[in-house]
Amino acid sequence: MHDLALNQIIGYIIICGGIIFDFFGVLGLVRLPDVYNRLQAATKSVTFGSVGILLGVFIYSGFTATGFKAILCAIFILLTSPVSAHAIAKAAHKAGIKLTDETIIDLYQEDKELQK
Amino acid sequence: MRVFRWFIGLLFIAAFFVMNFVVFTEIPFNYKLINVLLFCSLFILIRVVRGPSVADRIVAIDILGILIIGVCAILAIALQRSYFIDIGIAWGLQSFIGTLALAKFLEGRSLDA
Amino acid sequence: MILYIMCFFLFLVGVYGAITKRDLIKIILAIGIMGYSVNLFLVLLAYRTGALVPILKKGLNIPANMMVDPIPQALVLTSIVIELGVTALMAALAIRIYQKYDTFDITKIRRLQG
Amino acid sequence: MKTERKSRIVVFFLSLLIWILITMVCSIPSLIAGIIIALITSIFAGEMLIITERKFHLKRVWYTIEYLVKFTWELIKANFHVAYIVIHPLLPIKPGIVKVKTKLKRDSALTMLANSITLTPGTLTVDIDVDNQILYVHWIDVKFTDIEQTTKDIGGRFEKLLEEIFE
Amino acid sequence: MQNNFPNEGMSVIVKTITRFTVWLIFLYGLYIVIHGHLSPGGGFAGGVIVALSYVHLTLAYGKNFVMERVNKFAMNSLEAIAAILIVLTGLVGLYVTGYFLANFMGIGKLYTLLSAGYIPMLNIFICVKVSMGLYLVFYYLASFKQQEG
């Protein structure tokens, strides 16, 4: 850990932060009660975590091929991961996977029933 | 009961972190980070094996894909090779497509319509 | 050595699935598991402790005994592609069988019982 | 037809840019290969990036930067929110699916809104109804169930900025 | 871009993002192919990624949308042509050096794009063959209807 330049130390700090958020994300994946809540925790935290790691790599390695690849990857994740979360949530709702008992309101279900 | 389980889990996680960062000092720091990410994938395995519904498993595989991009990135700076990020990018791109296919199928539509 | 034995165990899990399951898709999956185990086995053979990826780097003269064995990797590359081919073909067969019998259960399909 | 050509040109230059950035080798063969590949990309997959005509304003760049800053702030907040929920032994959640009305019309604006909603605290877009301009949002900690209040609380954060950027 | 089949495919969000990602995936596949001899990857991985970019389009927009843009017959023919070209490469090697499939081109300077003789060329042929073939397999498997026949 010695003789690191300043940008490398900052990079490592961001990477560590990213990993911690990754960890919270998967913890949420295990702990939360139903698929929608899990999606909430997992998508947000893991996306942010991985983007953090990639940003850390960018800062660590500066304006090199590694850095730009990391940025490309980060942009891609930021764009696609909410979309896949949306696709899964919609599909799960259409497939009739129940929300947890703690749910207080489900307007989507009501609207779907109205349309029929 | 819930608090009790929370406490057991906390002990488990704390044990891992202590082992990783305090006890084993000879492992380089980068690899300790990878250890943490692999530990995370253990939770994903739990969700895959237990997951009551199909959607839970889809979430798990999607998250696994994003998680491993982090592993690739850390390997890239640990080994000083930029092509590990290539694999990470491929991983991100393709796992998105895989998730879309699974979601589309779960929705009850055939893949081509 | 324990890694090799675990690998062989995974192989046997695949064999178990392939000979005891009675669902066409599960049989295909079991064959896939066997393929995974063999691929992993081959790559495990190639690894040398502390060795690097077999890709040269400009301005860095890596000695030959500091890189992992490339031959098993080449073999696995081929074997992955072959597995994909077999999977696609078997999936096509399974779709066709499903069309004829409306089931994937091989006990309801006459000849596959044996 | 015209938008298609424009789209192809944009894709060509973007591809070339990305090629140069990710290879970082400025030799002539690499550049030529990049140009050829960008051409192939724009021919085979470049026709759908831009589908509508739009004029360029300097103002939009400013709003984009503002959006990005706000978005990053919300993203960090969202993550601390998740961390708080996950660590808490009793899981303080009150989930539900609510409706959000929006004024946006364009596909790209709606998509960005949905993505932003997904990545901000406690919300997740479940479905989108383009005709009625309604988003169905899963909210991990439901505060209001009324459509107007939810619209203000969830959609209001980004709607204006996105309207300026995309419409 | 005009979409004659607006009701097929997935929701608007997915369609919009697909517009942005498809060319990126395509470009990335080609990058993997061209850099096959410099970094991991090569014809097979790149070919699959290119095929998957079209699979992605099919998933998001439905098959009719894609079939307006590509020609099945041409894809099948291209696949066969690429395969023939690979064998012909081998024959040229046989003619020039006396060994089947031997390298008949100069090997160039190490670490540059134009090195490794016939390897980049073969990578491109393999990419064409693999991508066309695998997309066709996906297409035929996906559009096979249970009721027919």
Added chain:
Amino acid sequence: MPVDIWLYFILGFMIIGSIACLEIKNILSSIITIGVVGLSLSLAFLFLGAPDLALVQFVFEILCMIILIRAFAKRSIEVRALQRDVPETIIAIVILASIFVLSIFAFKDMPSFGKPIVRVAERYLANAGVETGSQNIVTAVILNYRIYDTLGEITVLFTAILGTLTILRKTGRKKRHAE
């Protein structure tokens, strides 16, 4: 790198995943589980110094998953008995267990992990860059030294694709018209 510890972990992961995959009753879940197993295999390749394979395994895994999803038609075919008769299963398990126990003795002769015998590949590693001009030695092996294998590989893929198209023809036999 503590590769062997990671590999114990990943192999355990894969074994649990594959057993789960074979025992889960819902087929779509099975396919997803095998996807997870394949992804972790790809991770193992990454650690074992084979990024080529990690990439190829990963993309082929996704394609396989998509093909397999397509291979079963309806969502409704879910819960059913998956096992053959109990005696058959027990016989199979006993036979496989005995093979496993016997194989343990055989595997004692293997060179230990991390210290393989490398004879032929030594030359590839030393000379491939100069001889073939390829920076990536795996590519040099598959596309120059052992390209004949790759020709075979392409042919396998071609055969499989052609076979798939053949099997999915609408009608196989012509109706006999001269009756």
Added chain:
Amino acid sequence: MILSQFIFVPLLAAFLIVLVARKKENIAAVIALAACAWILIVSFIAFFKLPAHGGMILNNTSGWKIPYTISLILDNLSSFMLIVVSIVAFFSAFYAIQYINHFTGKWNFFALFMLMVTGMNGVILTGDFFNLYVFMEIALISAYALVAFGTESEELEAAFKYATMGAITSTMILFGIGILYSYTSTLTMADVGLQLRSAGTPKLIFLVYGLFIAGFGLKTALVPFHAWLPDAHPSAPAPISAMLSGVLIKTLGVYALVRIFFNVFGAPTVVLQILMLLGTLSIVIGGFLSVVQWDFKRLLGFSSISQVGFIVIGFALGTPLGILGGILHLFYHAIFKSLLFLDSGAVEYATDTRDLRQLGGLSKELKVTSATTMVGTLSISGIPPFNGFFSKLIIIIACISAGQIVIGIIAALMSIVTLAYLLKVQKHAFYGKKGSAKVLEKVPFAMKTAMIILAALCLISSAIMIPSIRKNYLNPIVDTVMGKTSYIDKIEPYLDKGSVK
């Protein structure tokens, strides 16, 4: 030069068929037939050129030397196998020109056919373990697809069963190759043999033996692994049945077993005993099961299991006479079994059924088919002027002279059973009472020609037994198999032993 033709000619033919013949299907047959004829001619040229090269032509691919690359190796045994494959392939293709009119997708058929030929040629010629696996997969995958060619439900099931079992055992073979690689760090067969010779026999090698016997034994359809054959062979179109039964099980099974266990591992006694046991079991079980069949092609399928048993025990005896018998029976069985399958195809073509209970009295209407079937029957059951007699006689004599009298007696008795079940075919299909099935269509010209020529070959090929021919052409083959290490010794000078750098 001459060796790579066996690979690239059928390969190019297959690719060209896909490219050109999709709209005009008749071109497919022309291309396929031309390629088959080319291979047939070249295989004879290679066979007669071989003695001038000292019994071994070695051709490295890609310009490097073995063990750093893959070599194509032609010795007496592989050259002989090439001739067998190309003869059967040519006549099957010729027969298929008109037979395949009853199916759709003519170009698919011929492309897959050529790919199967490529795979078998590759397996025969290669000198590398992994390459053997790859080409075996080509042959097998095309075989799976061709078994399901008619896309009727039975065919699909048979193909699925075959594909499942084939895939499992192929994986086993790959695992065995992996273990061998870990121990010797090379893939060239001769080099593996050299390394093992110096290393002794570790316990690990027995695991490899087990995996290889299971793997190649299934391809050979030896008895505990035979379950796929009686389904797969009848389901395929008749020319493919002829190819599968005539050459595929021999190339991928018997040839690979012989090449690996005799030439590379030096014929270990354990393996020979196991093969002997499996061969005997195959003869008995296959023979008795085929007596009770009522499906024409299924009966022939079981008969194949039984006859392959003869070949395997011939080789497993390990004596020169036994190996000579094995080789001869391999050749003869390829001819008469393909003839019989083509006959059954002709019957099916004409009457649309294969059920012996519905057939009967066809000898007047299908004269050529009836006559050629008679020739095939006499050959397979070992009636003197026909070829089957000699090979079976040699195998039985070899058994007795090697001291395995019990097996010799079993083999002798089982050849009587062979006669019994084929006479059943004769009685129920061609002679006897007229059955319910009617002749709907005449057997066309190409099919007739192929059958007549194969029937003639049944007689002519007995001429190999003339002592001078036998001495010049068969004994070198026996020496190749028998001289336990001559394969390795011959290749050793070609091995590049240059030190690193």
